[in-house]
Amino acid sequence: MVAISTCRGCVVEGDNYSGFNACHYTGDDMAHVEGCRKELCKELGINRESLIIPRQTHSLNVAVVDTIPFDAEKLENIDALVTTLSGVAIAINTADCVPLVFADEVNKVIGVAHSGWKGTVGRIASKTVAKMIQCGASLSHIKVAMGPCICGDCFEVGHEVVEQFVNNGFDSSQVILNHYQPRPHIDLPQACRQSLIEIGIRDENIQFPTCCSRCNPHEFFSARRLGINSGRTLTVVMQD
Numbered sequence: 479m480v481a482i483s484t485c486r487g488c489v490v491e492g493d494n495y496s497g498f499n500a501c502h503y504t505g506d507d508m509a510h511v512e513g514c515r516k517e518l519c520k521e522l523g524i525n526r527e528s529l530i531i532p533r534q535t536h537s538l539n540v541a542v543v544d545t546i547p548f549d550a551e552k553l554e555n556i557d558a559l560v561t562t563l564s565g566v567a568i569a570i571n572t573a574d575c576v577p578l579v580f581a582d583e584v585n586k587v588i589g590v591a592h593s594g595w596k597g598t599v600g601r602i603a604s605k606t607v608a609k610m611i612q613c614g615a616s617l618s619h620i621k622v623a624m625g626p627c628i629c630g631d632c633f634e635v636g637h638e639v640v641e642q643f644v645n646n647g648f649d650s651s652q653v654i655l656n657h658y659q660p661r662p663h664i665d666l667p668q669a670c671r672q673s674l675i676e677i678g679i680r681d682e683n684i685q686f687p688t689c690c691s692r693c694n695p696h697e698f699f700s701a702r703r704l705g706i707n708s709g710r711t712l713t714v715v716m717q718d
């Protein structure tokens with residue numbers, strides 16, 4: 479199995495798309511986007527049609543990739559993907575939101591999800607897991623890893639966002655960082671962890687991100703730093 483998040487690579491100051499960007503709906507030139515995708519496919523040893531990237535909308539929709547080629551229309555308004563197919567790379571784009579990679583290596587079911595604050599509050603992680611179980615995965619075997627995303631020190635939010643986490647049953651003492659003034663911060667990876675624990679994923683099967691997208695602008699795209707018209711980090715999972 480392969481699970482990766484891309485780094486920007488060659489960054490040109492002032493060019494918000496410079497480096498590796500495979501996202502087709504945030505304003506980059508399509509020739510650049512397709513060039514990056516082809517390069518990644520070559521690296522993974524797959525055909526272009528086996529790299530599946532949805533158009534994300536901060537929805538809670540999960541698609542099951544069950545055939546190749548996969549109908550592009552089924553990738554609109556989708557924020558998580560699940561597959562049992564080998565040699566098919568499922569991917570999602572992020573720039574500060576949490577990329578979640580899921581794998582049940584025993585039953586050979588994988589998933590990937592985009593969990594921003596809306597997706598996290600709406601439990602996209604548990605929706606992805608539920609779809610994996612429908613595809614044959616078992617809860618006790620599912621491992622989850624979080625890719626580069628915004629850290630608690632960087633993620634300042636409005637009180638209306640905090641309210642969403644409180645109203646939707648998150649443990650505020652761990653997720654809401656009230657010591658930041660005047661506005662609170664949210665620890666998004668911690669919130670993702672809570673949403674996984676509450677459905678029965680084992681804590682030892684959850685891996686936290688190793689770095690922050692906003693703290694490392696030369697390695698990763700950050701919407702907080704660059705604005706939404708910028709490239710994205712691609713997080714990919716594929717099984718042999």
Ligand SMILES: [Zn+2]
Pocket residue numbers: 628629630631632690691692693
């Ligand atoms: Zn940070």
